[in-house]
Amino acid sequence: MKHRIASILLLVLLLPLVALTPTGGRIPSYAQHGMVVSASTIASEVGRDILKKGGNAIDAAVATAFALAVTWPAAGNIGGGGFIVYRDHQGKVTTFDFREKAPLAANAKMYLNEKGELIDELNHTGLLSVGVPGTVAGLYQAHAKYGKLPWAKLVQPAVELADKGIPISYALNQQAKNMRKTWEQFPSTMAVMYKGDKSYYEPGETWKQPELAKTLKRIKKNGRDGFYKGETAEKLAAFMKANNGIITTQDLEQYQAVERKPVEGTYRNVKVFTMPPPSSGGTALVEMLNILEGYDLKALGYKSADYIHVLSETMRRAFADRAEHMGDPDFNPDLPIAKLTSKEYAARLRKTITMDLASASDSSRYGQLYEGTSTTHLSVVDEQGGAVSLTYTLERSYGSQVVAEGLGFFLNDEMGDFNPVPGVTRTDGLIGSEPNQIKPGKRMLSSMTPTILEKDGKLFMVIGAPGGRTIINTVLQVILNVVDHDMNIAQAIEAPRIHHQWLPDRLNFELYGLSPDTQEKLKIKGHNINELNHNMQGNAMGIIVIPQSGLRSGAADSRSADGGVAGY
Template identity: 60%
Template sequence: MKTDLKIAILFFLFNTIFICAQSGKTPAPAKKGMVVTSHYLASEVGRAILKKGGNAIDASVATAFALSVTLPSAGNIGGGGFLVYYGDDGVKSTFNFREKAPLAATENMFLDEEGKIKNNSNHEGLLATGVPGTVAGLYLAHQRVGKLPWSDLVAPAIELAENGIPATYRNEWFVNFIAKNKAKYPSTAKVFLKNGITPYKPGEIWKQPELAETLKRIQKNGADGFYKGKTAKLIAEFMKKNGGLITEKDLAKYEAQELKPVLGTYRGYEIVSMPPPSSGGIALIEMLNILEGYNLSEMGHNSSAALHVLTEAMRRAFADRAEFVGDADFNPDLPIEKLISKEHANNLRSSIDLQRASPSDSANFNAKFLIPESPETTHISVVDKDGNAVSLTYTLENSYGNKIVVDGAGFLLNNEMGDFNPIPGYTNSQGLIGTKPNLVQPEKRMLSSMTPTIVAKNGKPLIVIGSPGGRTIINTVLQVILNSIDFNMNIAQAIEAPRIHHQWFPNKTSFERYGISPDTEKMYKSLGHEVYYRNSQGQAMGIFIDRKKNMIYGAADSRSFDARAVGY
């Protein structure tokens, strides 16, 4: 197929998908399979793999590689994440491909002589980059559960990178930023700007030949195509030249993990989510356990009473997250079973006053800096014709990671080292955590809030859900599940409904602007809560499997500009 024809087809897809796609509170229906992502072209890649006979793992792998081309703000091969799998046969598994600290990393690597963070070095520059995990994780998942040949799954991403994609308004701020800062980000300018100089305008075709060559090496050699050989050398040489820590040894030693999921129940539904180094599964199950003791449907959706107990559950789960949770390989005494137990939830629930907000107590901690988690992540939900389900969340941390492209390799690097606790022993009322479980150590994986989750009933997947949003991810996933189970919303309604967020510290609750009525807010504040506003929270991507009707329903959050749910 000639390049001009392929470009014409891309423009056709660009226009027709916008006309025909799901949006708002009406989910997209399908009989055989569904893919929901933050970019319409990636969703189409996943659907094509399903129609070709691929299973949910195949489609999620191909979609993830496609997003590394179409959604560079979060889709990636230079970052990491988590995948939850639930087969129609009842088999459950998770894949951990969170980034690792380099071998040369140290506990105080970001601090100056006064114990303060140097020049935001845990978020900016190459010191902030962890050893990437995405390629290893996708490859391991495919080796364990995949069906189609590996090369078939990487091919669509190569085609998109070589032939080009329409530039989108979503990337406009970034290309303009790079155009103004070409001297600081020369390797990035070469990839993201036309001839390395001029920003692409929305709708113009943007090609990524260096990324295509990197993907070809991955296509041919699997994970070794990234962690060994030319790509590994390009990464290591770029790091050495520009002050980074990652070496060829770091890359060669990296391994993804297959782990058992954390499991819980909520009102007779099974909750299947990600174990550490994700904090999401533990916190989600802990909150659901607390809330199971209240009749939320009787309280009313987003009533002041319901929002109050929701906030108190969030407060307690995030306090436990801060105190206990980190990479399990470096925290052998991590009390997972206690934290997700009904007994622990009963004890926490007994401390909730229905007439008054609890204090958030940091008396045992002290710090001077606020280091928030970035909201820029992306999520993929997939269900195939056999009812197998995948929930996959991955990220570069900040939007576009550290904004640095590996010269000659064409992909952005993460700044995930910022998710470690940067100042040992310091926790403050503004949200910085300094507890031991998540301090920097060589080869340790940093704590994450990513919460890819599958809800099941009678041993069969029912809801596939996940979201970007930093620490808000956990609470976004929680509220979609509550909306579905307690308030009988369809998957699109459950995703579109207004959301709140509380994370222990800072001791404030965020409301989505225009989401909660002034009367409700007034009653909520009268209980002692402090409120502030954000424009939006998360970008949830969800699927509901209606086994009675033999239908699959997908919904892409309208908070995400280019997102689409597509099925067949």
């Protein structure tokens, strides 16, 4: 006890020094017992309260995820899917895959016209873009195996939020204004997101969601069957049939989440546990860390031209491999995960990186050349040291843009994550490789990268982010910022980020993220650089357990308008 008090006092004394560091000066939030970080302060507080009532990390993650379905409808969801990486307090790590699936009536050419061309937006907007949702099944399975508190107690807070209403935030108000033209196509969406006279809910006004509350009550009472059978399933299937969707009650009843072994790796003095396929994120993350382990990144100089060059070239190689190899392991039993995550393979790739010249991204050769926007994330750490890294998604912000009529929740547009034009890969970023082509019952490829790190056998870090393909590189850079550059979790998350995804061959960086001198040096090396004037790099949510004191140190990315940390 004396040691812990002394550690806390030391941290208090050091806070002014932390605030003066040159990487942004953000100070994390601290908690002694448990902590939740998510895209919604309200939802984080729900999860924290579950921890205070004796729940474990799984319990808190489930409660937070359901709360996000009410407070953050752009991505928090019961109409989408995602992944959990879970480490119990004894160090056992497992994962849950509740990625959406293609409906049984889906086929590889369902989004093409008679000329074999992709019909604009057909795989991203409207009911034909919807994959069979997995969130409720995944949360229920994780809780059934590892949860502690009764299921009903975990769903009840979300029921109350939907029933009694939440205050409209500025972000939700602005999103409703920005999306109005799109949502006017869908009466069921207008009925939920606007008042009866179709006016906006203004910031601070109470927004009630009675239809969502009824759906959540069925889930609370009947668990998984409250979504995949009975009234909810029948209403969803009827809505699909009436509006050219193809999901049926059979699709819903047959859906199953899967518990899988994590992808594991090491980076310097930490051990990495992350998500296996159908997420590509974990494999790509470990591949990149293995490559970068061969460089003294600190000596290169944080955000120097050489540092950015090495990161970009590493990203380029991992994303080429992602495009060529990754897909649903149940349909692709020979995915070369062991090879892609091996130190030997990374060493070969490292030899192909030259410090003075950028590589080319060849759409016809994938990674062979080198051999020789809405999701949300939550992180939880409980008092016993159990941890959850959970990322789930509707795909783009608000998914298909369609609210399920009479059910109150947005449906995903995850079918857009399949390779839509078989065999066609182009320099603009369209990928057509076989492992991720559409087949009935298949899970579409994902970039979600929920990750947990250990140091000296103890829980060290829980991290993840939304952001489409940028997710992988966001998680990578936060880890590098902590491990290589000694940043605290807030500084590591707030630091400007870069992104390269092989195709299109473009190095993106955030506004003000690189100095003019660095930009010029990167151009000389042959990089096609592109400064973003908006946030395209996701909103990371992370927790570090400080080794000396055991304190939980957390931060919600300020790129997330409503994000927040809650601990006790």
